[in-house]
Amino acid sequence: xxxxxxxxxxxxxxxxxxxxxxxxxxxxxxxxxxxxxxxxxxxxxxxxxxxxxxxxxxxxxxxxxxxxxxxxxxxxxxxxxxxxxxxxxxxxxxxxxxxxxxxxxxxxxxxxxxxxxxxxxxxxxxxxxxx
Ligand SMILES: [Zn+2]
Numbered sequence: 001x002x003x004x005x006x007x008x009x010x011x012x013x014x015x016x017x018x019x020x021x022x023x024x025x026x027x028x029x030x031x032x033x034x035x036x037x038x039x040x041x042x043x044x045x046x047x048x049x050x051x052x053x054x055x056x057x058x059x060x061x062x063x064x065x066x067x068x069x070x071x072x073x074x075x076x077x078x079x080x081x082x083x084x085x086x087x088x089x090x091x092x093x094x095x096x097x098x099x100x101x102x103x104x105x106x107x108x109x110x111x112x113x114x115x116x117x118x119x120x121x122x123x124x125x126x127x128x129x130x131x
Pocket of ligand 1: 024
């Protein structure tokens with residue numbers, strides 16, 4: 001999805017940081033800010049910023065590239081269980097495919113997504129790298 005610079009500026013808080021919604025009713029957690037708990041529906045929620053560290057639970061090799069992406073292929077995408085207990089999916093960078101292992105510790109890093117925007121905006125976002 002292509003965002004205008006104004007739209008991207010408004011959502012930047014969630015693009016550059018990982019938030020976890022913690023439910024005050026059932027105690028479960030969910031990734032991203034949510035106005036209600038996805039498990040029990042309670043609106044008694046609070047937000048915690050993730051430390052960005054976690055464990056790589058699984059990964060796969062991807063040969064698809066968006067038109068605006070500058071990524072080299074193949075790239076690796078994994079499921080990361082954050083230290084807050086929730087799972088997120090993200091690209092794994094800074095490691096060769098034969099070095100990837102399930103269970104390895106990773107941390108969130110800010111990396112470029114694309115820069116071919118007609119407005120001249122360089123898009124950054126969260127990816128993960130081994131610790
Ligand atoms: Zn709940």
